[in-house]
Amino acid sequence: MIKKIIALLLLCVYFKTAVAQKEPMKIAVAGLTHTHVHWVLQRASDGDFDLVGVAEPNKELAERFFKQYNLPLDILFEDIDSMLENTNPEAICAFNTIRGHLEVVEKAAPKGIHVMVEKPLAVNLDHARKMEALAKKHQIQLLTNYETTWYPTNHKIKEILAEEKETFGQIRKMVIHDGHPGPQEIGCNIEFLTWLTDPYYNGAGALTDFGCYGANLSTWLHPNEKPISVTAVTHQFKPHIYPLVDDEATIIVTYPNSQSIIQASWNWNYNRKDMEVYTEKGFLKANTRHELEIMKNEKDGSKEYMLEERAAPFNDPFSYMMAVIRNEAKMSKSDLSSLENNMTVMEILQAAMISAKEGRTVNLTEL
Template sequence: MVRFILVCLTFALMPATTLFSQTEPLKIGVAGLSHSHVHGILGREDTGDIKIVGIAEPNRELAQRFADQHGFSMDLVYDSLEELIAATHPEAVTAFGSIYDHLKVVETCAPKGIHVMVEKPLAVSVDHAKKMKALADKYHIQLLTNYETTWYPTNHKAKQLLDDGKIGELRKVIVRDGHRGPVKIGVNKEFLDWLQDPVLNGGGAITDFGCYGANLMTWLKKGQKPISVTAVTQQLQSENNPKVDDDATILLTYDDSMAILEPSWNWPIGRKDMEIYGLTGAIFADNRNTLRVRMAEGYDGFQEEKMTLEERSNPYNDPFSLLAAVIRGKVKLNPSDLTALENNMTVVEILEAAKESAQKGKTITLKK
């Protein structure tokens, strides 16, 4: 009896967070290792919110190389996603293969009630995206898309300032993304094999980096689609990118504003930055943590405020933490959110229109 009372007192004195926040880690399967963004989950600090239960990768040499690098056991590696699912029963799967393979991952997972997160962009085409959404809706799974820029504190601060009216009504957004090109930065062969393939990647720089700006602009515009899309592409490194474009400019028009997206594999430095122009000022998200706000004075004068931002709080600082929070019902996504399916359906529509525009040399009007 005394022991029972002591036990009860121990639980009574424990903090509520200890009693009620102990959620089992989300069981995650990794589909593919050829996308180099996979290092983000393989090298992730164990915070207890997720657990990798299996990796589907038929290329044993690639799997062994990454196992040596990150210290996981080859016992985790299966030859196919189907084998992984049968053996480990994951709650969610993260896709790190080609963009073309995203549809197959959803086709395999959705009927089993397994949630999916893919790397950007959602799909290679509107046709693939529609099939993926139909499966997600039918089987009631979460289907998220991960972008590096989703986790930038500067982008979220910029949107907050815009929504608060800091720089007046929105008129123009310029988004620049890219690097020197996959060959020049030394992308591994397994990634390069599909990244430069117009079918497996859906295009070159226009897809690889154009999706960032389309995603951000759809978010800033609260899910609104552009009226029209105009794009031009070039191939400035034909020796390195023989099958796809490596430079693009995409213009998006809206009723009261426009966006200029500049995805490129020809920047001299890696960059992911955004400029937002309103009627009375401008916001410059220079990188992940540095933000500047310029308020107009006179003809060409301005007052500038510079901010260095801390990382966002969990789960809004990490794709896999957010995935776990969404699946556990701790976070509910809005349709226009950066990772949300609805936003990324619009992204794919913008990219497809941009590729058509560049090919035909004319502006494409989007259906409402």
């Protein structure tokens, strides 16, 4: 009889735990001035997480977005401290200025609250190192989100390179193109445009805004290699629009056996996020999110494929973040979202800024 009672109690505990794990995660948002915030505001109605608080001092901006997404004003707070005090979230998504990312981690980490920032990780390498130290000290997850992290074409390239090593050989060159005609030209709202074009809040211009994508992907596809050096050239083709920052950047990242060329621009005449990977014997090109082109050898030519979205939780930053926090998905050190990957990204970006300013190649050992 006693054994049956114990068994029933254990069963009750199991089901209670299972139900608790399925409860929506309490997520808060720090800042609304990064317009990628629409991603989380749109997702808030899906029901897999509860948006419990938003910290945004710009009341006009907040009310505009809250009206657009039919959100209750009682979850709006003027600052991060008051939001945390009243909501106690399990995770915070940062959609403020890049310089503001450090403050979010400083506020959240000591409370054991996990953080995901919108790319890049930090405004400079010094901030990144402080964020890294806080995350490790307080044992929180610190993720960085990129749109291209969820592209099935990028993941298929990594999968093929791992499975068909003999067919393709080593990576010799990567060329990554990211950007658009310019933030003002595509109609970014003034709240976003103001800090995005200010080096104090964004670190640089196109170099950081779009250079981070290529640095992230290159680091991911070179999981066991650290860059040796970085050489970067920037331009201001539109100083009348962007007087404080670069609008064009080319970053060359040198590895022991390969080279990555990152072309980050606010001067493309269309929106693009694509990647070319050239190996010893062929190439793989992520032409779009879903369009993949592969050539195994020149004789047979290339073939094109149309890929479907990846399965959940690997198709969406918020699903993935929740899965990682709840130990339902394991994030490796080389993962696109990982702190380790994005610390290398920050080293590349920091070296690129120094290189462009001083007109020389920068060895990463200098940083």
